[in-house]
Amino acid sequence: MDKIRVLLIDDDEDDYIITKDIFNRIPKGERYELFWIDNFEKGINAVLKRQYDIYLVDYRLGKHTGVDLLNEAILSGIKEPIIILTGKGDYLIDEQAMNIGAADYLVKDKIDSDSLDRTLRYALKQSETLKALKESENKFKIIFDKAKDPILISDYTGKIHDINKAGLNFFGYHIKDVLDINDRSLFFTQEDRDNFIQQLETKGAVSDFECEMVSHSGQVYFCSLSSFLQIDPQNMVEVYHTIIHDLTHRRNQETKSIHESKISISEHIAKGFAEEIRNPLSTINLVLHELATDETLVYNETIQANLEIIKSNCDSINQLTKNFIASTENKPISLQKTNINQVINEAIAEINDLLLGHHINLQKDILPTDLSISIDRKQIKKALVNILNNAVEAMEHYPKVLNISTINDSGYYSILIEDNGKGIEKEFESKIFQPFFTTKKDAEGLGLTEAERTVLAHNGTIQFKPQSSGSLFVVQLPID
Template sequence: MTEELVHILMIDDDEDDYFLVSSLLDDVSPGQYKVDWAGTYNEGIAAIATRQHDIYLIDYRLGQYTGIDILRHFQQINYKAPVIILTGKGDYSIDKEAMTAGASDYLVKGEITAPVLERTVRYVLDEFRHLRAIAESERKYFGIFEKSHDLILLADCDKKIIDANPAALRKLEYSKDELLHLHMQDLFLEKEQGVEFVEEICKEDAITHIEYIFKSKSGNRLDVLVNANMLDEENQVFLCVAEDITQRKREEMEKRQQEKFVISGRIARVIAHEVRNPLTNILLAISQFKVEPISPNPEESSVYLDIVERNCHRINQLVTELLQSTRMMDLHPESVFANQLLIKTLEHAQDRLQLNGIKVEKNFMRPDVILQLDVDKMIIALLNIVINAIEAMKPNEGELTLTTYLEKDKVCIRIKDNGIGIPEENKARLFEPFFTDKTKGTGLGLTSTQNIILNHKGSIHVESAPGKGTEFVILLPQQ
């Protein structure tokens, strides 16, 4: 039983009945109920207007009025409250009329006992609160259903649509009647997708964040992100909420196309710059051959030929780096300890570390873990990161931290520096081909690093902020 004081209004023209009800309730639950009395219809109407009571006990006979008139008054003022009608013995038709008019229950005066009265009041209050909670949930659901910008559909596992919200009707360009005559797979651009969707929801009970393609009545394509859940297991009714992502997908595609255009332009400029310089040297050397006598001096010829050969190698190296930075590569895996891999990488960078006075800290896991890698290629990948870190730190102030540990079934390698950090606008472009903020360099180092790691079924991301250093985080599958 609730510990809150329950306020009861009793509308009855017999004051003795009021005292009897008050006494019965006080006997069975002392201090739990407070009963107020209204002796006439008008007094009752005035007390109802205050809306200060939790439940109402109303005698059916109130002079020229009846309890049914009180119930109708509740309806007129749109006031929902639990009402118990008190009737005389044998007035069964009145009992039925009262329940039809909105009474929560009825009691026969001659049969009222303290336990019956208290239990009836308690049950009616509990039921009213329960129904009010249900009504509030329905109101909220109806508001969401009607006002949501997402497409909301109710369907059964016979694939028939049984309800749809206004957003669904608007975006799919159907009337309510037209849509309710369709089956769920009729909404899909590809029939196979629709059949797969319905079979999946009927088997799995839920579909979460899966993209599908709907079509409108006029045939327009709708890219949607679908969440669906079974609402009624017995009747196999499920709720489908589809977010229209058509515009977002279009914008993403346009953005990707623009980014590809920008990248293509940058690649063209870098290649033009990197190739033009050695080509200029080659052309100058050849022009010297043309102005020389038919039998030039062998020493001078050797100089010009060396220039041509050296610059041809330079062009060839650039093309090779470009191809290797983006293509799938042949790997020759072998067993290597994760910590030992980093030690080997540091050995390749030892001269640079000493020259710049970089302090190295190694936080290696114990015991070490064996990886299956193409060691030479992975050292190249890690060395690119280490060299970038060295160049980002001030000489004699740099601190390079290498950490390894297990993260579920993957080995995590973290390479952290205390350098200048990376601006936010550059972080997303770090692995793009030819992107670099250095005065020298092709911008292919990190592209190649990412490609090597991806070819090993690993992942790499960067955490950085200007002035706070940079940390590369690499995850590699444990073999």
């Protein structure tokens, strides 16, 4: 077994002799090997070279003190334990030394072989524990810093203790700013945060907790959280280590796949339905033409008026059928780099008369940008007009407020259209993009269906989010 190398740094030779004698009286003292240096300069040099396992440092070292040596050693990253010695008990020196990082503090005239042995053993054991803990912390820190998924460390009150680089990029915060906010600001709804904390406090760990989280710019992400409780040994508080998995893209792809399947079925039904309607409509129109030109009926105004009514309704059915088919057809898109803000402003200009006629207060928060993305300008503009028309028609009571805002985040340009209308009843929320579904009078119910097809064709997403008052539609278009 290797001997424990102990260095005494003391400018008094008598103290060295006394200390050596104490070492000789330690049971099994042969496991220690004592060395002596008599001044500050040689002492700090030996400490920095890390030639010994543990250090006994006298508080008085000429013009310097043992605390000066301790401080310089700690700043230089020395991990070996340093014990401060003094000629008399002084609480202030004790407190100062321990605060800087001393392993212990001993009064010379109270040292005996047992107390010295015990102090050395405890200091070395504590040093080994701290080294192991530090190595563990370093490994965790590397994983923490290099992880591609956001990792958040917070507590029950919502205080954020730390967040990794991936988390800062994900939420769009600077480290100084994120440490000043409450983690409630990162959850899209307070209900999600409350449920997450309740499960975590009850079980001690949570896996795959699905919720929506929001970035500094307002971008909403669909996420899965995995978290566990741990006691922070430095602050002695219970903290949550939470790994955040961004499932937004996967969820969008699943939603897109479901919508595309529904649209494909709708297209198939629409074409079959149209054929079934067109045949009898053609027959009816042929008979109407014969009746309208019959010499015995041509001068009968009542019959002619009724025939005209029938003809008009047949034309309406025919047009409705055409619109239904058009809403389910895959229209080819012609992608060109287009300034997205210009398209938004053109869509707003197209409904300007409608806004004025309904006395609607338009509020815009559109990012000033020259960003150009690859879109079919005509189709995207029509999709925005359809959504804007839907918002205008939903507002029945004054004041009527239409809010249009944009977000540029995580590779998507998001257009948010929010009204303060009557909203959609919960039982109908899943149907709003279905063909012919409408809660409004004299509406075909195809505008949102067509808007959804257009956005999906651009590999984007369109989401409906019910609000406490009104509705919010979020159109996300890929920037690249």
